Structure formats: C-alpha cells, structure tokens
Amino acid sequence: MSGLQLPRAESPEQVGLSSERLQRITARLTADVETGAIPGAVLAIARAGQVAYAEAIGYRDRDANAPMQLDSIFRIASMTKPMVSVAAMQLGEEGRLDIGAPVAEYLPEFKELTVGIERTKPAQPMTVQDLLRHTSGLTYADRGDSPVQTLWREAGLADPEQTSAELIGKLAQLPLLFEPGTTWEYSMSTDVLGRVVEVVSGKSLGAVFAERITGPLGMTDTGFTALGDKTARVAEPLVDKTTGKKPAMRNLTRESRWQSGGGGLCSTASDYTRFCQMLLNGGELDGARIISPKTVAHMATDHLPPGCAYGPTVRSGFGQLAPTPEMGYGFGLGFAVRKAQGLSPVPGSVGEFFWSGATGTYFWIDPQEQLIVVLMLQAPEKRLAYRYLARRMVYAALTGPLRWRRR
Numbered sequence: 001m002s003g004l005q006l007p008r009a010e011s012p013e014q015v016g017l018s019s020e021r022l023q024r025i026t027a028r029l030t031a032d033v034e035t036g037a038i039p040g041a042v043l044a045i046a047r048a049g050q051v052a053y054a055e056a057i058g059y060r061d062r063d064a065n066a067p068m069q070l071d072s073i074f075r076i077a078s079m080t081k082p083m084v085s086v087a088a089m090q091l092g093e094e095g096r097l098d099i100g101a102p103v104a105e106y107l108p109e110f111k112e113l114t115v116g117i118e119r120t121k122p123a124q125p126m127t128v129q130d131l132l133r134h135t136s137g138l139t140y141a142d143r144g145d146s147p148v149q150t151l152w153r154e155a156g157l158a159d160p161e162q163t164s165a166e167l168i169g170k171l172a173q174l175p176l177l178f179e180p181g182t183t184w185e186y187s188m189s190t191d192v193l194g195r196v197v198e199v200v201s202g203k204s205l206g207a208v209f210a211e212r213i214t215g216p217l218g219m220t221d222t223g224f225t226a227l228g229d230k231t232a233r234v235a236e237p238l239v240d241k242t243t244g245k246k247p248a249m250r251n252l253t254r255e256s257r258w259q260s261g262g263g264g265l266c267s268t269a270s271d272y273t274r275f276c277q278m279l280l281n282g283g284e285l286d287g288a289r290i291i292s293p294k295t296v297a298h299m300a301t302d303h304l305p306p307g308c309a310y311g312p313t314v315r316s317g318f319g320q321l322a323p324t325p326e327m328g329y330g331f332g333l334g335f336a337v338r339k340a341q342g343l344s345p346v347p348g349s350v351g352e353f354f355w356s357g358a359t360g361t362y363f364w365i366d367p368q369e370q371l372i373v374v375l376m377l378q379a380p381e382k383r384l385a386y387r388y389l390a391r392r393m394v395y396a397a398l399t400g401p402l403r404w405r406r407r
Contacts (some may be wrong), residue, residue, distance in 0.1 A: 004046075004054050004269060004270040005218060005270050005274055006049065006050065006051050006273060006274070007049065007050050007051070008050060008051050009047070009050040012052040015050055015052050015402055016047065016399060016402050017045070017047060017053070017398055021393075021396055021397035021399070022045070022052070022397045024393060024397070025390075025393045029041050029043070029055075029058070030057055030058070033057060033059065036238065036241075037382065038238070038386070039059050039061070039062045039236065039238045039378060039379065040057055040058025040072075041058060041377045041386075042054075042057070042074075042268075042269040042376040043269075043374070044269045044273050044374045045372070045373050046276075046277065047369065047371050048370045048402050049280075049281075056069050056070045056072065060072045062236070062238055063236070063239065068235070070268075070270065071221065071233060072376070073233045073234045073268055074234075074266060074267060074361055075252065075266050076266060076267045076272065076376075077263040077357030077361060078190075078262065078356060079267070079272065079356065079361050079362075079363060080190070080263050081190040081261070081262060081334060081355060082275075082334045082355055083265065083275065084193055084194045084197060084205070084261040084262075085132055085190070085333055086213060086334065087197050087205075087208050088128070089291055089298075090212055090291055091200050092295075093295060096201075097196070097200050099127075099128045099132065100127055101127060101128055102126065103127065103128060103131060103136075106199050106200060107168055107195060109168050109169060110168075110171075110172055112172070113126065113137075115178070115179055116175055119175055122137070122176065122180055124180055126138075126176075126180035126181075127181070128193070130181055130189070131189040131190065131193040132333040133304060134187055134189050134331060135180065135182065135184055135308065136176070136180055136185075136187060136189045136192070137176030137177060137178045137179060137182075137183070138171070138176060138177070138185070138188050138192065139176075139177040139178075140152075140188060141153040141158075143185075143186060143311070148174075148175050151174055155170050157171070159258070160251075160258055161258070162257060164191070164260075165195065167188075167191060167195070177311070182305075182308070183310065184304060184309070184311065184314060185310075186317065190261045190334075191261050191262040192261075193261055194259070194261020194262070195261070204259060205224075205261055206224050206259050209222070212290070213290060216288040217271075217274050217285055217288055217290065218274065219272075219274055219275060220271070221233075221266075221267060221268045221270070222265060222266070222267040222272070222275075224259050224264050225255055225266070226266050227253065227255075234252055234253075235376070237360075237379060247380050247381070249359060249378070252266050263357065272374050272376075273374050276365050276372040279296055279300075280370065282297075299332050299333040300332050300335060300337055300353040300365075300367075301337065302331065302337050303330070303331065303332050303333060310322075310324060320345045320346050320384075321336065321344065321356075323337075326343060328340035328342065332353060336353065336354055336355060337351070338353070345388075346391040347391055347392065348391065348395070349367075349368040349369055351368055356383065357383075358383065359379075359383070360375075360377035360379040360380055361376055362374075362375040362387045369398060370402060371398070373390060375387075
C-alpha cells in the first residue's frame, strides 16, 4: 500500500510517468520549503487507479519543527464544495431533490429575494442548478466592493457560531449581486446548497457526509473538526513576515455550530484521493457505489448558459484556471471543466474537472489520462502559483501510454 489507501504502482514508469521527472517536483517543493516560501506540502499522483507518487515534503508545523506526514490534516476550504455537490446529486438520484427546481421550494426564506441595491424583483427564480454552477446571483462579501457586497460585509455572514439555518435567514434579507441564471460569480452558493441538503435529508451536513460519502469511502480523517489524536496532525501555515501573524484559518480543534458547505471541511491527501478516484471510476470505489456513472458525467459537463456573464473579480481571482471561454474552461455541477485544448497557459485535457481551496489545496481529475492529482498545502497567498506549478510539472512527468489498466 502507498499510505494513500490505493494500490501502489510497481514504479511510476508502469503507469506512464517518469521517476526522474517526478523527482523534479520533490526537489522544487523542497527548495521552496528551504527558502520559506511554503511550510510544506503533500502531493499525491495516481494513474489508472494506482499511486505513482505520494510525498510529504517540509513541515506540518514549521514553528513546532514538526515534519509533514502523508496523513497530515489540512483545511481544504472550497474543496468541500464538490462533496456537497455529490451529496445533492445523490438526493436527486433518489427523487428527493429536483436540480431544476427553485431553491425557494426547499428554503421558503428565499421566496422574496431581491436583486441589486435597488432591491428589484428577480426576473426568474434561483434554482438548485444555479447553486451548483454558481449562477445564483449570490456572492462572497470579500470578493469586491460593490454596494451589495458592502451590505453583505455588514451582515456577519462568516460567524462560526451561526447555524446553516441562521445563515439562510441572513442571506434571505440581503440583495443578490446579479440576476439568477445570468452571471458566474463565485459565491456562498454551496453554503446554501448544503442547507438544501440538510433540509431534504433531515440530517446535518456532517451526518450526510458520514452516511453517504466519507463513511462508505473510508475517508476517516475528513470532517468539520480534527479532535483528539487528530489535533496533532493538523497542518499549519507560515507566519506572515509582514504582519508577524499566521493567516486566519478555521480552528479545527473545537466543534462549531456552522457546518459550512462552502468551505468547512478538513481532510488528508489519502482521503481526498479516494474521493477523486471514486469520481474517476464513475461513482464507485472498492465496491461502494456513491453515484451513478451518468451522474458523474453530467456533473463534469459545462452547465453555464449561453451568453453567461462573469463577475468582475473572476478572472483575477482564478487566473489561468478561470472558468471562462478565453481560458477554455466552463463550470459544471460542482467543478470547473475543461472544454477546449489550448487557450489556458496551463496544460490539461478536454474533459478534465477540478477545483481548489483558498487555503492552498487543489485537485484535478483527467479522465483522458486516467490521472488524479491532489495537492495539500496551507499557503493562501501562494495558491495560484502552486496550482500552475503542479499542472506544469505533473504533466511534464507524464511520458507514455498506460501499461496497466484497471479491470
């Protein structure tokens, strides 16, 4: 075993990867640790269901001189979103959640939503699909300085002591930034989706994950807290040289009332690799069927409507991986998806899907190459640079066709 709960390839070459070129990745990340650019990282690469590379580099906690381990626990931030999306699609498969229905059918608080500082009535309702693809009209308060976002900042939306139900009550009183269904704007959509999942299932989001995803997949270190023995495995960011403080991150060592579907989970490279392998396999892993192959394919298809506009911070916020036409990307139901070869400066394949976390975490799944990459890192200010770096160096190590295929 690889330490990642998936079989280990006899060698990277067995699955068409170069050992020498993979070593370049280790050397680069090690050098960045030594210069103080990052505290440490865990990088996992699997191809055709076998782990070709799994390395823990640097420090789990630089201040404590604690080395990084393969089972270190990371705040995965928005890599929570794909898991909420899968939970929603499971309920859809069971006929309990209509992805095309107005959100207000499940959250009556949203029946009287308004748009803009003028508080006009929306031309069309916000749907569950809008939540999944970030065309809901919702926003993040810190992603701009519009009058609407100024109102949002005053509403205490990031209070860790609120419940998801209380968050919905706050959001229902605030105006949307855009008309639903018209504009891709990264937002609290998946927090709202998480509440929809809770209402439809009659359970907390944590309980839904445990019953439907993390439990069946053996993702034993994925949750909204890292308590007991797990506390000593939590990875920490570096102290900022300018402020003398660490970047603000969630406290995983105490229970919080808010189980944020938009960014509340912590996980390990091992756990998240299993989640990715399940998706690459068409919704199944080790005999556990999570969702159907057709549902995975539906999620990993571009769902943005013709003529979709984009919020003003999308291109700067996501750079070379922005889900925009000029980068060759769109957005499905929980993931960005690659629609065209070229266009983006970073390599990849048509049909790949991915997402990332503001704390520095990142994953992508490339069905054409049968490839999964999971990067675990706690360096918020460096997140874009390491997404690009991982892309370039991993694809540079992919040197040949598969010699072994999953049966």
